[in-house]
Amino acid sequence: MQDRIIEGSVDLFDKKGFSKTSIQDIVDSIGVSKGTFYYYFNSKQELLRDIHLNYIQNLLDNQMIYMNDSTLSNREKLQKMGYLIISGIRKSGKSARVFNREVRHLEEEHIKQVHAIRREFRMNVQRIIEAGIKNGEFRSDLRSDIVTFGILGMVNRTYSWYDPDGEVKEEELVDIFIEMLVNGLKG
Template identity: 45%
Template sequence: MKEKITEQSIRLFEKKGFTETSIQDIVDSLGVTKGTYYYYFSSKEELLMDIHIKYIKNLVEAQEKILYNEQNNCKEKLAEIVYMLIGNIDSQGPSAKIFFREMKNLKPEHLEKIIPIRDQFRINIEQLIKEGIDKGEFKEHLNAPIIALGVLGVTNWSYQWFKPNGSKSAREVSDIFVDMILNGVAR
């Protein structure tokens, strides 16, 4: 039931927004009581934090699988991370929207749990850029922290406009982004 509450809440938060969705809306849409809701979550914000933690932990895990693949060079790893982020919109689009759009509704003590995980994702990209510089795959004068933020800026905003069933597939969009990124950083 916890997963059903979470999934339905994601749909409602995406559609109505976090602040406009009440606990009553959530339980009514599932046909359960508030007691059922409070058995799993102490508040609506705890549910939002749970959604955030799950989303970012899953992204970091997927990213680390890419990074630990010894068969790919840095360029290929960067391309796979970009594809993973764009492809994630197809499978986790509503969660992505909530992650970026609703973070402002979390209290500082909840943000303290999420921000380090989110930062780790960015730091992993910085490390990949630095490794690519060291191996001669990327230009040596690059500022890895700024490049990492640029990659995230390009990909993270895609949840606003990318339509998985639109004219371009996730792979086609990520290939366009990777071409743009690598032609700016490739040797």
């Protein structure tokens, strides 16, 4: 039920905007009572926070699966990270878009919660870069923090232009990105 409320509200927030969507609109659209809504969420703000928190906590949980897998190279870890985000676009692209657009409606404390998880995900990517520098997979003369922001920008921005049902499959897209990032356009 929680998932149905989230899904229905993401659709409405996307179409009408967060401010113009009421809790009544949300419960009407999925055919439940207001009581059901308040059983799962204390407010519309809390729902907006949970939409994003669910999404990024899930990314973080999945990231942890491969972070400490010593059979993978750091390039392979970057590849898995990219695939994790890009394969989530089909299911969660709309919720990422809604969140980014409406984040100003969240209270300071909620924004902090979201930022803390995002930061953890980013720091894990930076750890991959630094481990790669240490073991000689990657060069040491580029700042790992900026490199990390750059890679995440490339991957995260994908939701704004990429059509998972188009000509290029998710795996191929990730392959092109990682090959360009690791071996460069010069090859």
